[in-house]
Amino acid sequence: MxxxxxxxxxxxxxxxxxxxxxxxxxxxxxxxxxxxxxxxxxxxxxxxxxxxxxxxxxxxxxxxxxxxxxxxxxxxxxxxxxxxxxxxxxxxxxxxxxxxxxxxxxxxxxxxxxxxxxxxxxxxxxxxxxxxxxxxxLYDAVKPSQPVLTVLGSTEDSIVVSWRSNVGNGCCRLCYRVDNTHTWTQVPGYVPARRDETLTYTIRDLLTFTVYRAAVACREDSGIWSDWSSDVSTRTLDRVPSKPPEVCYRVETTDSGGSFLLHLMWKELDLRDAGGRVLGYQVSYKPVKKQQLQERIIQNVTDVTAFLVVEEGNCSVTVTAFNTAGCGPAAHLRIDTQARNTLPSVTSLWVSSSFPAINGLLVQWESPTASPSVPPVSHLAVQWRHETRPSTSRWTTEDNKITSTVIQDVDPDESYLISVFPIYPHQQCGPPQFLPASLQQGALMEPVQLKVGGVTKTTVTVVWVWQRKAGPIRVNRYRVMLTKESESKTLSLWPPQWQLTFNNLEPNTEYSLLLLADDVSRNIIPVRTDFDEMPAVATATPLLLLAVIVFITSILSRTVYKSYFFPPISSPQGSTAGQWLMDPNHLKTAERNLLDIEAFQVTDILGQKSLITVCPDSQPSSEDLRGDTSLLSISHLIIKPSSLELDPDYISDAPVITEDRLVSLQSYHADYTVSCHLPDTVCLNKDSCVADTALLHQTHEGNSYFPQKKEESGFSRETALKCNFCEFIPNSHCAYQLACEAEYVSSFLGKTDV
Structure with a gap:
């Protein structure tokens, strides 16, 4: 089958x-x-x-x-x-x-x-x-002769033509076309004709300022048409533009302070929107200042862009299209140079061609990413013009959700510069992205000099350079691929991008870097990531940091808890007396005053030696003596004369002191020495004082003690200290001073601060 x-x-x-x-x-x-x-x-x-x-x-x-x-x-x-x-x-x-x-x-x-x-x-x-x-x-098949057509005049949208009829009781027909085209349009209906009659006809609904060609043919009643007359050409007139241009602006800073560069761009009006041809555009600028009149600056341009140097502040700008018939409606802009925003442009712009299957260029892009600081794109403008003829620019607008468009009716032998502008609210336009292209080759740019820019343990940075395409090969997209065995990562290349980075790679690993034109590899570059020298340290670093944080937190929490639940209590060891008493180097001190005898002064009328007995006011127990030496303090000592009889007139205010036993100094392993120091000029019995002091030292070194008396809890020794009282000069203030030099007195006084 x-x-x-x-x-x-x-x-x-x-x-x-x-x-x-x-x-x-x-x-x-x-x-x-x-x-x-x-x-x-x-x-x-x-x-x-x-x-x-x-x-x-x-x-x-x-x-x-x-x-x-x-x-x-x-x-x-x-x-x-x-x-x-x-x-x-x-x-x-x-x-x-x-x-x-x-x-x-x-x-x-x-x-x-x-x-x-x-x-x-x-x-x-x-x-x-x-x-x-x-x-x-043959009489009925006679073909009329060819008529001759002439042009009488033209208006904005019509042409008036005339010819002489060479048929009797016949009719004529007219046809016309736009110059440089091949499609004829026949006027509806026929024009009645008589022999040798001059006929006039007006062809209407034409484009303004456009060249047209017209011809006419006639026939007899037999129905045989004459040949078409020779073509005549004429141009329709201009009409005042009917629409204002679509203008957007961008403010840029300049090197000179206080002034800005105002970049104006607008879409070129076609014949229908403009109502005719456009010879140029009139741009006017006027600063807006309070209480000051400024003249308006006017300039004419033939392109669809204009650059103005403006002052800081508000300004008023108008753009108007004009031709031989006059100026059309103006587009008004009110611009504040101080409120300018940095607006992003489109990205990933590329142009591809499928000629001759499609007689057009496919333009693709990605709209700017929306952010809170940047307003959304309202629409996009696509402009294309001959690279060698900037005045031939044409525009088209696309919705903000559209990411591609096809440019039709482009010359296969010409190269074009294609630009894409994002248009934002309030007629602000972002910076353009442009790319040269042609029907034969598509985009006329290619990446070259691909190389490795930097390598770490987990990243590889690739750099390249964009240049004008040298060959006729069409490429719809360029990519760079990083591959390892069966794994690969691919990133796309778009002008004017010149570098990119591959992340999350394995350390000390061999990779291959490929530049792909569509799916064809251009070149291959081997690359190896860096060696990971301290993987253990890198792994242990988070754990060590966690341990340090836990330790510091525990210390701080312990300090806070202790200060809150256990407030600090003053300790005797921290006092000045306690530190002095606990100092083991008291023997190195040459001389220290234990007591100020001035508090215990008595008046010796007889001028005889008197014995002062130092004893505690109460007898501590043996456990107290063995426990804390602080029980022996100056506040518990009583000093009294033992054998001196004083005149009651001199001691009437003295308190009654009863004799008590002294605690033996030897029981606390302290060498106790008492010496009397009196000045030579006032001491009456200095030799006796020195002798008694020597006798006291001898008695102590011979381990002979003062009278002692036992207690119920043990025994205690009573030690009598004897010193001469020296009488000062008569008729002066009489004072007695006992200066006692004590060695190892800390054992005797305990922890009491003197």
Whole structure:
């Protein structure tokens, strides 16, 4: 079944390949005809056509029509016929009459009636076709002469033409087209015509300032049309632009302080939007300042961009399109240079071509990413112009959700500069992204000099350079790939980007870097990531940091808890007396005053030596003595004279002191020495004082003790300290001082601060 279907399809294709429609128009002048010798009623252009015609049954009927041109004394016939051949056949006309023809040069006259037969010969196929005779009444087949058309004038949208009619009781028809195009448009209806009448017609609904071509043809009542007249051309007039241009602006800073560069851009108005052609644009600028009149600055430009140096503050800007008919409506802008925003541009711009399948350029991009500080894009403007002719720019606008467009009607032999502008609210436009392109090569940029810019343990940075494309190869996209065995990472390259970074790679690993043009590799670069020298440290670092944080937190919490629940209590060890008493180096001190004897002064009238006995006011227990030496304090000592009898007048205010036992100094392992220091000028009995002091030292070194008395809890020793009282100069303030030098007195006094 499939075999027979294939054969049938092949046969059908072969038949259709050789099947063609032949349509031709043949004009024969009477001067070209020859009379056949055997048949005096036939005139032919080729004597071979004088052969007998085939039977009428095999002659083919053709859709033939003929017309008679009196001025040229000729007949033109046309028809259509199908032939199974690629070659054009040879066609000839055979004219026959019912009457005998004397000369073929006179057969074409208005009163003649002729039969016309067409002979179609195909020498390659070896076949010929004879048509059935077509009867022509030359009077009714007269073709009117060609009229002459002239232009009377034009307006903004119309053309007025005129011609002279050469037909009687006939009609004429008009057609027109835009110059440099091939499509004709016929005016609806016909214009009635009479012979030798001058006719006028207005062709309306035309484009302004556009060149048109027009022609006219006429016919008689017989229905035979004359040839079209020669083309006439004229241009419609200008019209005042009907719409303002769509303007957006961008404010840029300059090197000079206090001034800014105002960049204005607008879409070029086409003929319909502008109401006609546009010769240029008028841009005016005026600063807006309070209590100050400023003149408006006006400049004319022919491009769709303008640059103005403006002052800081508010300003008013207008843009108006104009032509020979005048200026159209203006686009108004009120700009505050201090409130300018840095607006982003589109990204990933690329241009590709599918010529000749599609006669256009595909432009693709990505809109700016929305952010709280940047307003959303309202729409996008796509501009393209010849690289060598900037004045030929054209625009189109796209919705903010559209990311591609196709530019139609571009010249295959030209290169274009394509720009994409994001338009923001309040007629602000972001910076453009542009790319050169052509139908033959697509985008005219390519990345070169690909190399590794930097390597770490987990990243590889790639850099490259964009340059003008050198070859005719079309590339829809460029990519760079980092691959390792079966794994790969791919990133796309877009101008003007010049570097990118591959992240999350493995340390000390060999990779291959590839530059891909579509899916074809351009070059391969080997690259290895850095060696991870301290993986253990890197792993342990978070744990160590966590441990330090826990330790510091525990210390701080312990300090806080202790200060809150256990407030600090003053300790005797921290006092000055306690530190002095706990100092083990008291023996190194040359002399220290233990007691100030001034508090215990008595008046010695007799001037005799008196003995002062130092003893505690109460006897501590043995456990107290062994426990804390602080029980022995100065506040518990009582000093009294032992054998001195004083005059009551001198001691009337002295308190009554009872004698008590002294604690033995030796029991606390303290060497106790008492010495009396009196100045030589006032001491009356200095020798006695020194002798007694020596006797005291001798007694202590010989381990002889003062009288002692036992207690119930143990025993205690009573130690009597003896010193001479020196009498000061009479009639002066009498004072007695006991200066006692103590060694290891800390054992005796305990922790009491003196």
């Amino acid at each position: 499939n075999i027979w279907s294939s054969k049938l399809h092949l046969a059908t294709w072969t038949v259709m390949s050789f099947l063609c429609v032949f349509s031709d128009e043949v004009m024969v002048r009477d001067s070209d005809l020859k009379l056949c010798e055997k048949d005096k009623r036939v005139c032919v252009t080729d004597l071979r056509d004088c052969a007998p015609q085939p039977p009428a049954s095999i002659q083919k009927t053709l859709n033939m029509s003929c017309c008679y041109q009196i001025s040229q004394s000729s007949i033109t016939c046309e028809w259509s016929q199908e032939f199974n051949s690629y070659t054009e056949p040879d066609v000839s006309l055979i004219f026959s009459s019912e009457d005998t023809i004397i000369s073929c040069q006179g057969i074409f006259n208005p009163a003649a009636v002729l039969n016309v037969t067409a002979r179609i010969k195909n020498y390659m196929m070896g076949r010929e076709v004879w048509s059935q005779p077509h009867t022509v009444f």
